[in-house]
Amino acid sequence: MTRFLPLVDEVESELFAALNRIGPVIVSSPLPNVLPNHPYLLFHQTSPLDVDQVIAYLDAGVEKVILPLNLAKEVIGIIPEDRILVLLDVANVSAVSDKVRNGVSGVLLKTPEIDLDMISSISKFFTNSAIHVLSDSSPPPSTFTVRALLGTGANLVLPSSQLTLSATSSTQLNIADLFLAPITSDRPDGLFPTVVCTESGHSLGLVYSSIESVRESIATGKGVYQSRKHGLWRKGETSGSTQDVVSIRLDCDADSLEFKVVQHGSGFCHLAQQSCFGDVPGLPALENVLRSRFETASAGSYTKRLFDDPELLRSKIMEEADELCRAQTKEEAAFEAADLIYFALTKCVSLGVGIADIEKSLDKKARRVTRRPGNAKPQWSTSSQKAPASSSSAPADADAPIRMRSSDLSTISREERAALLRRPVLKSDEMIAKVKPIVSEVRQRGDTALLELTAKFDKAQMSSTCIFPPYSKSSMELSADIKDAIDKAYANIKKFHAAQSDGSTLKVETMPGVVCSRFARPIARVGLYIPGGTAILPSTALMLGIPAQVAGCKEIVFATPPRPDGSITPEVMYVAQLVGASAVLKAGGAQAVAAMAYGTETVPKVDKVFGPGNQWVTAAKMLVQNDTDALVSIDMPAGPSEVLVIADHTANPAFVAADLLSQAEHGVDSQVVLVAVNLPEDHLNAIENEVDKQARALPRVDIMRQSVAKSIIVRASSVEEAIAFSNDYAPEHLIMHLEDAGQQVKLIDNAGSVFVGPYTPESCGDYASGTNHTLPTNGYARQFSGVNTLSFQKHITSQEITSDGLKVLGPVVATLADCEGLGAHANAVRIRLRAM
Incomplete structure (x- = not known):
């Protein structure tokens, strides 16, 4: 304290x-x-x-x-x-x-x-x-x-x-x-009980201290105490078992002390043992044994062999780590963990590292503000992705059914229902702290930082940041069927978004001689983030580029992670040409967002940033929109992809399963919910069996195995109860496998996009039906719309007042200005009224 x-x-x-x-x-x-x-x-x-x-x-x-x-x-x-x-x-x-x-x-x-x-x-x-x-x-x-x-x-x-x-x-x-100003003693001799322990907190004994002994310990860094019989006691002065003082602390009541020490010699106790309470067991005992063996073990001992053969020690550490990962019971986990700790501590002792050093490292890591993502290194990532939360054995993982969790709205409590509506916590403050250095680097060092960060994160060595039109034919080489599919999707999406464009001027005469107007203008410069990573997303390029084109934005900047050779996928380049993109930035992540928000020597600065992305992209968007130096806005907050499917007795199990999996494949953090309306057990089982069967036949089964395991089935007693739950959840995608589904749409209050009936898969909205797939997630559908043409426009108001209009309106305005104490406002009206 x-x-x-x-x-x-x-x-x-x-x-x-x-x-x-x-x-x-x-x-x-x-x-x-x-x-x-x-x-x-x-x-x-x-x-x-x-x-x-x-x-x-x-x-x-x-x-x-x-x-x-x-x-x-x-x-x-x-x-x-x-x-x-x-x-x-x-x-x-x-x-x-x-x-x-x-x-x-x-x-x-x-x-x-x-x-x-x-x-x-x-x-x-x-x-x-x-x-x-x-x-x-x-x-x-x-x-x-x-x-x-x-x-x-x-x-x-x-x-x-x-x-x-x-x-x-x-x-x-x-x-x-x-230090001792607040200390008190209830003893007649005025001494203070003192607990002496090792650096790792294991007790060595109980002694007493005086102000004089504490003063000398603080000054010399040696263990000095007060003997009740012999006066000042300098530990080890005669025995040689001295102590180096690491720290001295008062307890919470300021009536006793704790000394943490490094004990030398045979031990603290006069019986030549480490502690007055007997030998210290557990990890300290193991450390003492290993240190002793390191110095004195005979050539034939196993521990000596481990010290002398680093490759054998490495193999044993990896073997025991694998055994611990496979443990199924409490007893197995304790047994295998003990083996792993033995070999790991052997490695540490061989390098002069003790338990106290490990604890110091743990404490230091616990105090770190920045956090690593915590992802497994490539050589371990495959096995970690395949392992669901319920099992640690790889063969069992592959055979285990791919199943969702289940709840019933009629039996759960209000708190449990609220938990079903809750998304995983997004620690935006932590992510913003992580991306801030990246954003600052690009802001301060421009293209140089952007190229360095692209080499680091996207693994692409490049000499230029952007591609500018005219785009080369070689950069857009596509098969005829892919080009035809993109063209048809482009036509549908453009047709729907062109119908949304606000080209009219609203005029209202609020009173005689007072005409108020509102008219739309395009946002001049927009930045469109097209994710890369686990999937190529030309569909996102269409969904963002087309409304920007329809709205009339003067500059349209694409940003997308490059391939290892520094090129951009030809599908995205083809869409860039279709929508008239003025630049294609070859970068991803927070560095791409920063480059568009602030501009660099070659990257044009934009006024608004659009597009989905991972946590780094989302955090960077949130950071730059709050920086007044950037003067940039964003489309919406974003989280993991999500779908909520409402299904009744008319639902085809294969269709429902396919819809659930179409979102579950996006990532292990995808949110998938099935709301089952009075479905009998055999109908629900048929859906779950289809989920399992279809997932195993799909290429991204390892991802779906994890996302489905975290997904939920919610049983509802009526369509009204199901829709009420959906409105509270506010899903990104809502799919309605309902009898007379079209009649139920009027009940929907909160959703990013709604897919009505058995023949309306969410995939159509993702690619080519015409609606936009850049939608609010994480419950933000309660207050945000998906991206649309109006997202790329802003509205300006105007007013025109005649002299007759001012004669009527002016006194009202002057009175209100006087009421607020703003005399100059009132004066601007009265000076005109006097001039009439």
Whole structure:
């Protein structure tokens, strides 16, 4: 528990080493060469702030950053609140908004003097936040003041110039006196119970400490305690079993201590054993044995063989990892995990790594702000994709039925129904933090960064970023049947979207002499993101390019990931030529979104970005739309593809299964829901059997095996109940396998696109019926429309008022302006009325 925080400017001193044993210290940006344990990093500057650098500091081991108020506002929502302290002058506390107060874990308060009443009041204002007080007063406060400050819920911050390892004086405080200021003892001799343990927290014994012994331990870094019979006890002074002190902590009640130490020699206990409670079992015991064997094992021992044969050790680690993955029961998992840990720790000991080092690495990783995607490396990804959540054995996976989970609306609770409507949590703040460095690189370094990132993420080495018209015939070489299919889809989609175009001018005379108008204009420059990756999507190029063309956008920029040779798939290039794209950007991911949002030396800047994509693309779109320097909007938030199918007794099981699988194949996170209206068990079984049979015959069965396992069947008692559930779910695609399905469409309130009747597969809307397939997901169909021609237009209003009209309207306007205290507004009317 933090009792006081030292503000240090010299980290390679004896004082610093002592401070580092009793808690975190504050250092100033930039970081010193020697990184202390869990430092707090203080930023003095007021602007500008490199958020990416702040995140890098946190990832490097900084516990918290201390930022001035204006900079703290920039990182709230990007950096976790428990890693931020806000730096405030005492006069600025009233300027703190609720957003800041709830978005940080504490305050470093600068004050000319320590006013306990004021600090107590501020502590109540920052409920559940740590208050640290830095006073400019000289001499430093007394330990009595420190205790009183702790009573208000605040901690003291002192510059290292006011701290010493010597006795407390009028100008400097001994750090042990500060550290022990809040401690109390209920013993007649005034000693403090002290638990001594290893770095990994395993108990070595119980001793007692005094202020004098703690002072010496802090200063020397050696285990020093207070013997109740013999006075000061310097551990190992006669036995040689010395201790290096790693940390000293007070408990929550400030009446006992914990020493974490590195124990040398035969052990802590006078009986020449590691602990006073007997030998430490488990992992510490294994580590001790392995260290001993590493140094002394005979040539014929198995452990010695492992140390001497790295290839054998590697094989055993991989073998035991595989055995653990195949474990089916609690007992098997424990048995196989023990074997794996034995071989893994053998590897670590051979490299001088102990359990304490592993725990430090775990702690450091837990404090990282940025997170890796967590995907398996290529050599392991195939097996991981094939394994459903219910099994770890590869042969069983292939034979297991591909099944959905089931719920009944008539029996589940309100909370369970709400859970069925819930999509997987999209941690947008984490993803935005990850894409921000990518976006910043492209924004600052333009084409150079774009080419580097394309080489890194798309694995394509290129010398240019864009293709500009006229597009070469060789880039659009297609078979006749594919070209014909694209042409027919283009005609249908264009016909439907042309009918949506708003070319008229709305005129309304709201009162005599006052005419208000509204007219549409195209968005001048649009960027269309065409995903690549697991599938080629010329259909998305059609769905985005055609309405942009129909709306009359002057510049249409395609962005799509290149192939390894740097070329673009000819299907997308052919569509680019059809819709009149003014450029094709050869890039994917966040870097493509950034290039279109800000523009580069060769990539045209756009005014609005459209198109679906993975989490990186979505996060980049959300980031740039909130940057006023980009001045760019986006079409809609996006999540994984989803379909909801409502089926009654008329539904063909094969048709229903095919519709479910057409979405399940998009990705392992696809959302697939079947709402069954009074279907008997044999009808539902027929649908599930079709799902299993059809999935096994399709090329993306490994993906569907996982997405279907996470999908749900919801039983409903009526069509009305089924549609009510669908409206609450607000699916991207809604397919209605219902008797008189067309009559039920009037009941639909929330859906991206509706597919009516048994002969209307969702695939037709995806490709060529004419409607658009870029639709709201993740429940956003409650408030967003799918992409349409109007998405590429904006509406402008105008008004024209005659003198007669102003005579009637003017007094109304002037009265309202006076009411709001806006005299210039009223004057603009009255000056005209007086001139009439």
